[in-house]
Amino acid sequence: MNGPEISRINAKAGPAIILIEPQLGENIGFAARGMLNFGLTDLRVVRPREDWPNAKALTASAGADEVINGAKVYDHTSAAIADLRHLYAATARKRDMIKPVTGVREAMRKMASPGTSSGVLFGPERSGLTNDDVALADTILSVPVNPGFSSLSLPHAVLLISYEWFSVHGQSRDERIQLDVQPATRSQLLKLFTHLESELEASGFLRNPEMRPRMMRNLRNALGRASLTEKEVSALRGVIRSLSRK
Amino acid sequence: MNGPEISRINAKAGPAIILIEPQLGENIGFAARGMLNFGLTDLRVVRPREDWPNAKALTASAGADEVINGAKVYDHTSAAIADLRHLYAATARKRDMIKPVTGVREAMRKMASPGTSSGVLFGPERSGLTNDDVALADTILSVPVNPGFSSLSLPHAVLLISYEWFSVHGQSRDERIQLDVQPATRSQLLKLFTHLESELEASGFLRNPEMRPRMMRNLRNALGRASLTEKEVSALRGVIRSLSRK
Numbered sequence: 001m002n003g004p005e006i007s008r009i010n011a012k013a014g015p016a017i018i019l020i021e022p023q024l025g026e027n028i029g030f031a032a033r034g035m036l037n038f039g040l041t042d043l044r045v046v047r048p049r050e051d052w053p054n055a056k057a058l059t060a061s062a063g064a065d066e067v068i069n070g071a072k073v074y075d076h077t078s079a080a081i082a083d084l085r086h087l088y089a090a091t092a093r094k095r096d097m098i099k100p101v102t103g104v105r106e107a108m109r110k111m112a113s114p115g116t117s118s119g120v121l122f123g124p125e126r127s128g129l130t131n132d133d134v135a136l137a138d139t140i141l142s143v144p145v146n147p148g149f150s151s152l153s154l155p156h157a158v159l160l161i162s163y164e165w166f167s168v169h170g171q172s173r174d175e176r177i178q179l180d181v182q183p184a185t186r187s188q189l190l191k192l193f194t195h196l197e198s199e200l201e202a203s204g205f206l207r208n209p210e211m212r213p214r215m216m217r218n219l220r221n222a223l224g225r226a227s228l229t230e231k232e233v234s235a236l237r238g239v240i241r242s243l244s245r246k
Numbered sequence: 247m248n249g250p251e252i253s254r255i256n257a258k259a260g261p262a263i264i265l266i267e268p269q270l271g272e273n274i275g276f277a278a279r280g281m282l283n284f285g286l287t288d289l290r291v292v293r294p295r296e297d298w299p300n301a302k303a304l305t306a307s308a309g310a311d312e313v314i315n316g317a318k319v320y321d322h323t324s325a326a327i328a329d330l331r332h333l334y335a336a337t338a339r340k341r342d343m344i345k346p347v348t349g350v351r352e353a354m355r356k357m358a359s360p361g362t363s364s365g366v367l368f369g370p371e372r373s374g375l376t377n378d379d380v381a382l383a384d385t386i387l388s389v390p391v392n393p394g395f396s397s398l399s400l401p402h403a404v405l406l407i408s409y410e411w412f413s414v415h416g417q418s419r420d421e422r423i424q425l426d427v428q429p430a431t432r433s434q435l436l437k438l439f440t441h442l443e444s445e446l447e448a449s450g451f452l453r454n455p456e457m458r459p460r461m462m463r464n465l466r467n468a469l470g471r472a473s474l475t476e477k478e479v480s481a482l483r484g485v486i487r488s489l490s491r492k
Contacts, residue, residue, distance in 0.1 A: 030399070033399060033402075034398075034399075034402055036392060036395040037391050037392055037395055037396065037397075037398055037402070038391065038392055039392040062397070062399065063395065063397075064395060105413075143409075144412065144413060144416065145283050145284065145412070146282060146283055146284055146285040146412065146416065149282040149283055149309065149310060150283065151283075151308070151309075152283055153276070153279060153280075153308065155402075156279075156280055156283070156401075156402075156405050159402050159405060159406070160405070160406075160409055163389075163406055163409075166390065166391070166392070167351070167390060170390065170392065196485070199489055200485065200488060200489070203488040203489050203491060204488065205484065205485065205488035205489075215481070218477075218478065218481055219478075219481060219482075219485065221478075222472055222474055222475075222478040222481070222482065223469075223472065225471070225472040225473065226468055226469065226470075226471040226472040227471060228468055229468075231464070232464065232465075232467075232468040235461070235464055235465060235468070236465075236468065238451065239442070239446060239451065239465070240489065242446060242449040242450065242451035243445055243446070243449050243451075243486065243489035243490045244489045244490075245449060
């Protein structure tokens with residue numbers, strides 16, 4: 001793990017994750033792992049059913065110790081959200097109340113700038129948020145799900161919100177996998193094709209003169225799409241030499 | 247659960263989820279729950295460490311019985327992917343090979359139209375995919391994560407891919423890119439590689455037994471990147487036949 005990287009992301013003030021009456025320590029740990037995967041660290045737990053600190057939570061977090069050990073525990077939701085300026089409720093059930101509903105992606109995109117603290121409320125695994133808790137929030141967060149099987153697990157719901165937050169706010173630079181190998185030059189590729197063509201000619205593959213340009217074009221096309229490296233071009237030339245020597 | 251709704255989504259042909267040597271039944275079940283939350287049902291398991299059928303998987307799926315009970319189990323990855331036309335590898339580790347890397351969201355947006363089968367490979371919880379398994383895929387799928395804590399749990403990784411698939415394809419509108427040529431199936435590609443390997447063996451190209459796996463992996467990688475069509479696979483097999491007949 002790499003402290004400075006995490007702090008860098010942290011400084012961008014991701015939302016607090018507030019779990020109300022979570023039933024299982026494993027789920028808290030699994031949620032914490034997902035949070036830290038996407039740079040969130042502010043975990044708040046209201047009346048956990050099991051003891052706290054909780055060894056199962058720590059194990060399930062798979063190394064996200066700083067999130068578990070730094071989690072704050074509260075007796076009341078009101079205390080857990082006291083410092084927050086924007087509060088979202090993660091819930092799929094329809095509520096008998098009027099409240100704006102926003103998609104997760106949209107909400108994370110709109111999430112206020114650093115320093116303005118936001119939080120997302122999650123209810124117990126079995127029952128979800130109570131109406132009283134939903135009423136505390138400004139906005140309901142909704143995730144588009146399969147209407148035939150719509151109940152997200154608690155850690156999965158936390159994960160998706162962390163993921164969407166990070167996909168908007170977390171990336172400072174391009175994280176693509178670096179390639180330290182060079183693609184072959186055009187000239188190396190042309191030599192490969194010429195070599196292949198002459199061996200195919202010798203083997204009788206190109207005996208139909210009308211088909212020949214098209215056949216060679218198709219082969220060039222197919223191999224050309226692969227962005228072959230120098231080494232791969234050499235390997236393929238070795239293959240051609242070996243096969244045609246037989 | 248609501249059958250017709252699921253079938254409606256299903257009919258849009260989401261990717262197969264292929265778990266290679268998953269260690270824990272719970273993780274398979276938890277992954278299945280996330281799949282069905284986002285309308286995916288095609289689960290394939292290669293050499294699960296625990297017995298199959300697996301009661302823990304069924305319990306952890308929390309009602310996604312149709313995914314668990316419908317899962318197909320294989321001894322070899324090659325059999326599990328034989329019918330697929332586009333294969334992605336979910337991996338975060340750097341690899342010493344050239345392969346296109348695509349973000350999950352981008353990949354799901356590009357995922358081919360209904361009827362063109364795609365799949366995503368996932369490695370074991372502890373170690374992830376082997377280089378040999380990554381070499382089977384056309385494209386590496388990457389999820390942008392906190393570089394200081396980048397290891398996603400297996401069910402979380404499956405969830406994110408299911409979520410991104412659904413966020414593009416689960417809703418009614420159609421943003422997909424149409425393809426008018428079909429890429430070859432994995433089974434056709436595997437036959438091409440087997441054919442090439444046997445001719446190279448006959449020609450003495452593979453006489454160094456220590457180098458052989460690596461040489462073949464490099465060739466598979468190079469040719470695999472080209473997204474060869476059925477016709478191109480036939481043409482290349484003709485080339486191999488012609489050259490080695492000489």
